[in-house]
Amino acid sequence: MKDKHIIIVGAGAAGLLAAATASRLGAKVTVLEKMNLPGLKMGITGKGRCNITNAADSMDDFIKNTPGNGKFLYSAYQQFTNKDLFALLDEWGLAYKVERGGRVFPQSDSALEVRNMFRRVLEENGAILHTKEAVTRILVENGHACGVRTDRATYQADAVVLATGGCSYPATGSSGDGLRMVKDLGLTITDIRPSLVPMVTKETWVKDLMGLSLRNVSVTAWRKGKKKTSLFGEMMFTHFGLTGPLILSLSHTIGKWLLKDKTDVWLTINLKPALSPDVLDKRLQRDFQKYHKKQLVNGLVDLLPKRLIPIILAEADFTGHEAVASLTKEGRQRLVEIIQELPVTVTALRPVEEAIVTAGGISVKEIDPKTMEVKKIPGLYACGEVLDIDAFTGGYNLQAAFSTGYVAATHAVESLQDK
Ligand SMILES: Cc1cc2nc3c(=O)[nH]c(=O)nc-3n(C[C@H](O)[C@H](O)[C@H](O)COP(=O)(O)OP(=O)(O)OC[C@H]3O[C@@H](n4cnc5c(N)ncnc54)[C@H](O)[C@@H]3O)c2cc1C
Incomplete structure (x- = not known):
C-alpha cells in the first residue's frame, strides 16, 4: 500500500481520524492543513475539555441526537461506533471519563491532550502533516479525483479525503473552503445556516x-x-x-x-x-x-x-x-x-460564525453513505462537518466526524488495494 497516496484535506477531528486510520492501514498519507497547527477547533471543544463522544449504549441514540441527516449516518455509525473510539483511545493511551448525560471527556480535562494524541499517532504511523498549506483546488482527471493544488504546490494522489469542516468559528480554519471547492466541481451544497447557536x-x-x-x-x-x-x-x-x-x-x-x-x-x-x-x-x-x-x-x-x-x-x-x-x-x-x-x-x-456547528453542507445525496465517496467523482471522499450533517451537544458532533472520517479512510484504502 505504501505506493498508494491518500491526501487528507484538513486536520480537524474528521481529517485526523481519517489520517490515523489510512496510515495504520499502510497507505502513504499526506495531511494538508491551512492553519499553523492541526486540530485548532478540537482544542476549544467542550470549553477546552473536549467532549469527545457520548457513552450512549446504542448508536441509534446517536442518530436521534443528530437532527441534521442522522439517518444518513446509520452505516458510518455502525462501522465506527463510540466503542470503537474507546478501543482506539485505550490503544493510544488516552484515559477518559464519563460524565452527566453520557458525555465523555479526557480524564485530564484537556482538549489539547486529545490533539496531541492525534499528532503523535500520525507521526508514529508515518503520516506526513503539512501545516500552513491551504488547498485551493481538488484535481479531477477523467472523472476521477487525482490530487490537489495548494497555495504552494500541486500533489498527485490516488484518493482525496475532504475534511475541511463547516463555516463556524472561522478563526480555527473552518471557513467554508471545502464547500467552495466542491461547488466548483458541480456538487450540490445545501443551505448553510447556524446550528447550536x-x-x-x-x-x-x-x-x-x-x-x-x-x-x-x-x-x-x-x-x-x-x-x-x-x-x-x-x-x-x-x-x-x-x-x-x-x-x-x-x-x-x-x-x-x-x-x-x-x-x-x-x-x-x-x-x-x-x-x-x-x-x-x-x-x-x-x-x-x-x-x-x-x-x-x-x-x-x-x-x-x-x-x-x-x-x-x-x-x-x-x-x-x-x-x-x-x-x-x-x-x-x-x-x-x-x-x-x-x-x-x-x-x-x-450568525453561523458564532455557531457551534454548521447545518447544511455537501448534500448527503451526493455521497455514498457506506463509503463516504462522492458518487459522481470516484476517488474523492468527504467526511465531518463539510457534509450536511449536524448533531446536538453531548459529544455527538465529534463522533460524527470520527465515524465518517474512519469510513472515508478505510474505503479509500480498500478501493486502492486491488489497483
Ligand atoms: C466552541 C466549540 C465547541 C465544541 N465542542 C464540542 C464538543 O465538546 N463535542 C463535540 O462533539 N463537538 C463539539 N464541537 C463541534 C465539533 O468541534 C465539530 O463538529 C468538529 O470539529 C468537526 O470536525 P471536522 O474535522 O469536520 O471540522 P473541523 O474540526 O472544523 O476541521 C476542519 C479543518 O480543515 C482545515 N481546513 C479548512 N480549509 C482548508 C483548506 N483549504 N486547506 C487545508 N485545510 C483546511 C481547517 O483549518 C480545520 O483544521 C464544538 C464546536 C465549537 C465551535
Missing part, C-alpha cells in the same frame, strides 16, 4: 434579564400559531436574546423555519413545567395568602426569580403595585398562563 429575540425586556439563568424550565417552539416541539432543561437571557443548552438544541429546527419564513416563529417559556395549571393556581393562592398585605410585585418572591417578576407582571397586564388582596380569580388565571407560557418572538439566529 443562540437566538435573537424581538422583545427588549430580555436585555433587562441579561445573565439570568433558568433551570428546569421547558421551552416550546411555535410556528404559524402551532405548537411544534418542546424541550426541558436550562436556558439563559442575554443582551440580544436567549442562549443555553435548551436554546442551542432548538436552534436547528428554528433555523430551518426561519429560512422559509422569517415571521411567526416564537417560543413560550414554561417557568413551572412540573406543575399543572390547577396546582400552580393553588400554589399562587397559598403565596398570596402569605403576602396578602403586600403589593403584587412582592407576592411572587417565593415562586419566581426576583428579576423576572416585573416582566411576568407586565406581560399579564399588571403594574405590580396592585394589592395582592385585590387580585381576582381571573387575574390569577392570567398569571398562571404567563408563568407557563411566557412568549418570546424569535427574529433570527446568531
Whole structure:
C-alpha cells in the first residue's frame, strides 16, 4: 500500500481520524492543513475539555441526537461506533471519563491532550502533516479525483479525503473552503445556516434579564400559531436574546423555519413545567395568602426569580403595585398562563460564525453513505462537518466526524488495494 497516496484535506477531528486510520492501514498519507497547527477547533471543544463522544449504549441514540441527516449516518455509525473510539483511545493511551448525560471527556480535562494524541499517532504511523498549506483546488482527471493544488504546490494522489469542516468559528480554519471547492466541481451544497447557536429575540425586556439563568424550565417552539416541539432543561437571557443548552438544541429546527419564513416563529417559556395549571393556581393562592398585605410585585418572591417578576407582571397586564388582596380569580388565571407560557418572538439566529456547528453542507445525496465517496467523482471522499450533517451537544458532533472520517479512510484504502 505504501505506493498508494491518500491526501487528507484538513486536520480537524474528521481529517485526523481519517489520517490515523489510512496510515495504520499502510497507505502513504499526506495531511494538508491551512492553519499553523492541526486540530485548532478540537482544542476549544467542550470549553477546552473536549467532549469527545457520548457513552450512549446504542448508536441509534446517536442518530436521534443528530437532527441534521442522522439517518444518513446509520452505516458510518455502525462501522465506527463510540466503542470503537474507546478501543482506539485505550490503544493510544488516552484515559477518559464519563460524565452527566453520557458525555465523555479526557480524564485530564484537556482538549489539547486529545490533539496531541492525534499528532503523535500520525507521526508514529508515518503520516506526513503539512501545516500552513491551504488547498485551493481538488484535481479531477477523467472523472476521477487525482490530487490537489495548494497555495504552494500541486500533489498527485490516488484518493482525496475532504475534511475541511463547516463555516463556524472561522478563526480555527473552518471557513467554508471545502464547500467552495466542491461547488466548483458541480456538487450540490445545501443551505448553510447556524446550528447550536443562540437566538435573537424581538422583545427588549430580555436585555433587562441579561445573565439570568433558568433551570428546569421547558421551552416550546411555535410556528404559524402551532405548537411544534418542546424541550426541558436550562436556558439563559442575554443582551440580544436567549442562549443555553435548551436554546442551542432548538436552534436547528428554528433555523430551518426561519429560512422559509422569517415571521411567526416564537417560543413560550414554561417557568413551572412540573406543575399543572390547577396546582400552580393553588400554589399562587397559598403565596398570596402569605403576602396578602403586600403589593403584587412582592407576592411572587417565593415562586419566581426576583428579576423576572416585573416582566411576568407586565406581560399579564399588571403594574405590580396592585394589592395582592385585590387580585381576582381571573387575574390569577392570567398569571398562571404567563408563568407557563411566557412568549418570546424569535427574529433570527446568531450568525453561523458564532455557531457551534454548521447545518447544511455537501448534500448527503451526493455521497455514498457506506463509503463516504462522492458518487459522481470516484476517488474523492468527504467526511465531518463539510457534509450536511449536524448533531446536538453531548459529544455527538465529534463522533460524527470520527465515524465518517474512519469510513472515508478505510474505503479509500480498500478501493486502492486491488489497483
Ligand atoms: C466552541 C466549540 C465547541 C465544541 N465542542 C464540542 C464538543 O465538546 N463535542 C463535540 O462533539 N463537538 C463539539 N464541537 C463541534 C465539533 O468541534 C465539530 O463538529 C468538529 O470539529 C468537526 O470536525 P471536522 O474535522 O469536520 O471540522 P473541523 O474540526 O472544523 O476541521 C476542519 C479543518 O480543515 C482545515 N481546513 C479548512 N480549509 C482548508 C483548506 N483549504 N486547506 C487545508 N485545510 C483546511 C481547517 O483549518 C480545520 O483544521 C464544538 C464546536 C465549537 C465551535
